[in-house]
Amino acid sequence: MAAGVKLPYLCISCLTPCKALFKKTEGDFIKLLECSSCGQTVDRYVECEKSIIFMDMMLQEIAAYRHILYNANNFTPQFYMKLAVSLVLSEGYVRWTNFAQGLSAGNGIRNNETYLYIMCILTAIEIGVFGTIITIYSWVKFPNRTSPPTYNALLLGQCGRLANIAAIIWYHGSSIIFQGLMLAFIFISSIQSTRAALHIGRTECATLITVAFIISMYSSNALQPLLIGNRKTRGALQELFL
Template sequence: MADTTRGYWCISCVTPSKALYKRTDGSFIKLLECSTCGQIVDRYVECEKSIIFMDMMLQEITAYRHILYNAENFTPQFYMKLAVSLVLSEGYVRWSNFAQNLSAGNGIKNNEVYLYIMCILTTIEIGIFGIIIVLYSWIKLSYRTWSHIYNSVLLGQCGRLANIAAIIWYQGSSIIFQGLMLAFIFISSIQSTRVALHIGRTESVLLVTAAFITSLCSSFVLHPLLINRYEEYIL
């Protein structure tokens, strides 16, 4: 039987469950039904990660619930790697766009220090977004399971990884693509926040909107400050 020392949740009605499945003869398992709604507690137990991620991309809230609460193969190391991947991919794209918008005589601005600056800006932006979610959960909801909030913030930002594909298939900056990516991140963050904080759609939309605007504005303000400070240092 699944590990009963930890808590599980029904992905349909969010009812606590002691286990997700039980083992029968041999290596076969039987998925358990929720005592409240009668549905399978977690149908994703037998699914590959690719299917789970596909449903998550389609904004199935049950997929988010599985990943955040029931998945045993999404370890803390996975979220650490995801965080590093998000920062590096977004930082690289911003660095690339920054360099392309400069004249040929400003080659010095293509050095790797600007990549580090863009990665720092990305880290600050995502960090401020997460801090606002954490503060709201702590003040309004008295919810202190930080790991779930941290994981949900990263899952909501997964759309930034599409930047890598954009670089491969399209050499340039596309306002339309950037707009679609931000919209996808916004919707994903709403879903992941709903799951992490157990709040309704309207409350999640308002919270994510406030966090989104604050984080984007902070990045917009800090961008010229960091660039100018570095350029004053090297001149």
Template sequence: MYICINCGAECKELFRRYCPSVLKILRCEKCGLLADKYIEYDPVIVFVDLILIEKPAYRHLLYNSNFKSYWKLVIILWLAESFRAWFSCEISKTELSASQTDLIYNNALQDYCNFYSVLLHTAFAFAAFICTVILVTELKWFIIGEKPYKYSVRDLSCALIVGGCGKLLGFLGIVWRHIASGPYYLLIQGYTVLCLFTAYSVVCKSGKGGSLIGLIAGFLLYSYICTSIPKLHLNIPNITLT
């Protein structure tokens, strides 16, 4: 079963093919618009509309397309964010080594900046975010007592993966040397949040308030893991038994 990319209503079919080179896109019975105009569009146009955070493009990708490589997106996001965090950590380590103000903190930072440690930390943060959003959403449906007709945990997981792709802009920060903080990184975070809001609202059929309720716990936990846990690690000095 497909959905209309304009209103989200169910559609039994999106087009009819009269011959190998001729097909006709059907109209949605509910809103009267073309059920999925992106069928005739080049994938590049769909990609541009995803960047522009267009809800119809998200509906097309999540429900009407044949895209199945979400696991590849997970790996790309994981490696990209890990590399950005590791590069930022290396810059901080270099600046601290140049100052030589706190030897214990410097040694702890060197341990934390191990690339494999950053990989594990980033994977834990991503997994905690997705699991928290799913749990809060399921709790919301349990309290309300009704789920959207097209909702599933798998679709929500895929939507969160697609929405999180805004973090790939962090690669540009590595080129421009704007890594850890400042207006550039805040813009990336803000854009990623907007993408996640849009993807979540498409799957859960919720407005801004409902999407905020579903995502805010995940945002808070993700921020805690990304900030507090590294600081806790750096505050533990290395103890060597002699």
């Protein structure tokens, strides 16, 4: 192999670069290749359906995250864009629902809907700040490494937020226990997905995620009263969306 040539795949067990995941045999059958470094199958998820991959991802199997981030050609940029929009809308809707319960009837439906857009904006800011902190850390720690799929990993780690919609449908009200468990799940998922993207240890990654969580949540909470209490902002959003 020529010096400086980047191999397109990674072994999901030992992270050794590989030039192929499988080879075709007679009759169009495929044979999964073994890693030259660890001797394990380079990527056992090649033959699995997406449902099985997502199930292992929900069970926090780091190999599943590595497969999606580095070896899966069917997870396109459009998939991550749709996931980002879904996360912002779902989390924004949940926050708006919880916030709207405290609004008086005199606020009117137009103002009420405006708060939905504000909550979606705050959610996007929170996720953006979270990803920016992780990206800056990776640039500082690994200045010579090819840019890792940080934001893709971030979105995968935040997938648990989509369960909030189901919780609202089946349980009309706010549950501190559910919210706490969901936040813990998102925290663990973010650790696993970030580890898969940056190739760092558990302790280091947990510290990074903790700092990113605190800063991103603080920035969102600090901006919320400014946006909600600003009549000009609400008026601009009403003209833009309503």
